Amino acid sequence: MRYSRFFIPTLREVPAEAEVVSHKLMLRAGMIKKLASGVYNYLPLGLIVIRKVEDIVRRCMNEAGAIELLMPSVQPAELWKESGRWNYYGKELLRIKDRHDREFCYGPTHEEVITDVVRSFISSYKNLPINLYQIQTKFRDEVRPRFGLMRGREFMMKDAYSFDMDDAGANISYENMRQAYCRIFEACGLKYKVVDADTGSIGGSFSHEFMVLADTGEDFVISCDSCDYSANLEKAVCVDEYTKSADELKPSEDVATPKAKTVEEVANFLNIPAASIAKTMIVRVDDKLVGIMVRGDHEMNMAKVKNYFSATTVELASPEEIEEATGGPMGFSGPVGMKVPVYGDFAVAAMVNYCVGANLKETHTLNVNHGRDFEFADVDDFRNANPGDKCCKCGGKYVITKGIEVGHIFKLGTKYSAAMNANFLDSEGKRQPFIMGCYGIGVTRVAASAIEQNHDEKGIVWPVQLAPFKVCVVPLAVKDEDVMKNAETIYKILNDMGLEPLLDDRDERAGVKFTDAELIGIPVRVTIGKKTLEKGCVEVTVRKTGTTEEVPVEKCTERVAELIKELS
RNA sequence: CGGGAUGUAGCGCAGCUUGGUAGCGUACCUGUCUUGGGAACAGGUGGUCGCAGGUUCAAAUCCUGUCAUCCCGACCA
Numbered sequence: 318m319r320y321s322r323f324f325i326p327t328l329r330e331v332p333a334e335a336e337v338v339s340h341k342l343m344l345r346a347g348m349i350k351k352l353a354s355g356v357y358n359y360l361p362l363g364l365i366v367i368r369k370v371e372d373i374v375r376r377c378m379n380e381a382g383a384i385e386l387l388m389p390s391v392q393p394a395e396l397w398k399e400s401g402r403w404n405y406y407g408k409e410l411l412r413i414k415d416r417h418d419r420e421f422c423y424g425p426t427h428e429e430v431i432t433d434v435v436r437s438f439i440s441s442y443k444n445l446p447i448n449l450y451q452i453q454t455k456f457r458d459e460v461r462p463r464f465g466l467m468r469g470r471e472f473m474m475k476d477a478y479s480f481d482m483d484d485a486g487a488n489i490s491y492e493n494m495r496q497a498y499c500r501i502f503e504a505c506g507l508k509y510k511v512v513d514a515d516t517g518s519i520g521g522s523f524s525h526e527f528m529v530l531a532d533t534g535e536d537f538v539i540s541c542d543s544c545d546y547s548a549n550l551e552k553a554v555c556v557d558e559y560t561k562s563a564d565e566l567k568p569s570e571d572v573a574t575p576k577a578k579t580v581e582e583v584a585n586f587l588n589i590p591a592a593s594i595a596k597t598m599i600v601r602v603d604d605k606l607v608g609i610m611v612r613g614d615h616e617m618n619m620a621k622v623k624n625y626f627s628a629t630t631v632e633l634a635s636p637e638e639i640e641e642a643t644g645g646p647m648g649f650s651g652p653v654g655m656k657v658p659v660y661g662d663f664a665v666a667a668m669v670n671y672c673v674g675a676n677l678k679e680t681h682t683l684n685v686n687h688g689r690d691f692e693f694a695d696v697d698d699f700r701n702a703n704p705g706d707k708c709c710k711c712g713g714k715y716v717i718t719k720g721i722e723v724g725h726i727f728k729l730g731t732k733y734s735a736a737m738n739a740n741f742l743d744s745e746g747k748r749q750p751f752i753m754g755c756y757g758i759g760v761t762r763v764a765a766s767a768i769e770q771n772h773d774e775k776g777i778v779w780p781v782q783l784a785p786f787k788v789c790v791v792p793l794a795v796k797d798e799d800v801m802k803n804a805e806t807i808y809k810i811l812n813d814m815g816l817e818p819l820l821d822d823r824d825e826r827a828g829v830k831f832t833d834a835e836l837i838g839i840p841v842r843v844t845i846g847k848k849t850l851e852k853g854c855v856e857v858t859v860r861k862t863g864t865t866e867e868v869p870v871e872k873c874t875e876r877v878a879e880l881i882k883e884l885s
Numbered sequence: 886c887g888g889g890a891u892g893u894a895g896c897g898c899a900g901c902u903u904g905g906u907a908g909c910g911u912a913c914c915u916g917u918c919u920u921g922g923g924a925a926c927a928g929g930u931g932g933u934c935g936c937a938g939g940u941u942c943a944a945a946u947c948c949u950g951u952c953a954u955c956c957c958g959a960c961c962a
Binding site: 328333354455460461468514524632755793794797825827829830833846849856 | 898911921956
């Protein structure tokens with residue numbers, strides 16, 4: 318590709334809309350242009366990178382035996398009503414009506430459609446297992462889109478769906494995809510981690526997330542410092558590692574805590590550690606209210622609450638609901654005299670003589686004890702894991718890192734096949750629902766997270782596998798015949814070698830060309846100038862390290878190939 | 886949806902307090918000159934000041950409403 322005939326509108330300054338590094342650099346490098354909140358044009362340079370990700374994904378999926386198809390982005394409401402998600406999915410589902418007032422939605426995912434396809438054509442166990450996938454544009458009307466391609470509303474996704482005749486087969490399909498995903502992220506040249514995850518609204522029985530590790534990630538990954546356990550913060554199990562103190566139970570007493578609502582305020586006011594306070598959160602689990610108690614220095618985990626109750630929705634209660642449940646105002650809730658059941662986290666169950674809200678305005682109670690002052694309906698794990706907590710597998714210590722979720726695999730079971738009446742006949746002629754799995758990769762998010770993980774103050778440092786061009790040929794004086802002739806020759810050879818060169822044939826000064834090449838992150842640069850040419854040499858520079866070497870003209874293409882191989 | 890902020894040229898910003906000819910940098914066009922790290926000089930193109938009302942002789946500026954965008958939170962395969 319010749320730079321002068323391509324379209325790379327680089328920016329000198331960062332548009333005010335960008336905050337995170339991948340967003341800033343994608344805008345500056347001329348890869349994307351915003352059209353509306355969370356909706357982007359993919360400019361030519363950005364599109365090349367996206368296609369690279371797609372190619373890797375496609376190759377690995379095909380190798381794993383999956384078959385590509387393409388489903389529509391607009392889907393009829395009936396299918397969603399069949400699965401029950403038309404009501405369940407919420408506002409994230411963009412609902413639209415056609416000219417006949419028929420209901421449709423813009424697909425945020427395709428479980429319903431693929432289930433419809435498979436039930437129409439596959440009716441025998443002899444045709445199973447099968448794994449179908451597509452790479453396609455999705456739309457999710459996110460509450461708050463942000464960070465450019467990282468959390469867009471419209472984005473590109475690879476979604477695959479497996480259909481098996483039994484549970485054992487479904488597990489094999491799942492494991493097959495797990496391995497394929499590892500190969501995909503390795504082939505992209507990214508540092509990643511596979512973690513246990515919550516199944517969320519897609520539903521199903523178990524799930525793993527693939528996280529690209531980056532400091533700017535939105536997700537927290539808990540992993541063990543001594544074994545291979547790692548999990549999403551939502552999922553990471555907190556073990557009951559506490560022993561209850563044998564201290565004598567003291568009589569409880571009410572104390573005034575004016576203006577002290579939060580644990581921190583109460584702890585400061587009463588001059589006691591946060592860990593000796595137990596906070597009582599009122600949550601609405603589907604239609605009923607319950608109290609959840611966690612230690613003052615812990616965070617309640619809504620996903621765990623939701624799973625414990627097998628609930629559809631879990632939300633923090635409104636001030637009115639809190640008053641209804643406790644008889645007191647928000648900020649001073651406690652378990653004593655509560656009108657709804659109270660559940661305790663393991664850590665609270667081990668506490669004695671602790672401080673809780675008194676369900677009275679600006680009052681807390683000291684030396685409260687369960688068993689004496691109130692009873693737990695049950696005790697379980699309801700909190701977020703913290704660094705330093707005991708590993709649930711080996712007893713080592715948890716550490717916390719940040720990551721970006723780029724892939725998610727689920728074993729769905731019969732959730733959709735049963736709801737949508739998608740069955741096959743087994744070898745005994747009995748009707749059985751398909752056992753399904755679904756597997757997603759955020760293609761556009763992979764591109765963004767590659768930048769989060771690989772950049773410096775000058776710009777992007779693409780992993781070779783995702784780089785839009787592998788090498789940039791930079792003639793410094795395009796009007797000098799000798800320089801240009803050599804540049805053209807080198808460009809042609811590199812092109813024939815399949816090294817995807819970009820020839821910067823613009824009549825610009827050296828600084829402009831260098832700065833742009835570094836900004837857009839091309840792994841290797843060949844610089845052709847009069848001075849080095851007099852010695853029969855050109856310069857070869859590696860973007861990542863900044864190291865430059867002089868190489869004889871006739872050897873330079875070979876050297877470039879070597880370097881690219883080393884970088885891959 | 887709650888809290889905070891911002892909308893003036895492609896991009897980055899000033900002007901608004903105290904109403905009176907729309908400004909700077911960069912980018913872009915023309916020319917001269919230059920060419921190994923975002924050159925210099927000269928001349929140019931480009932803006933219904935987000936939108937709609939209102940106040941006023943006069944509104945980018947004051948008032949009301951509205952829309953859009955971003956950040957924090959809640960939420961989220």
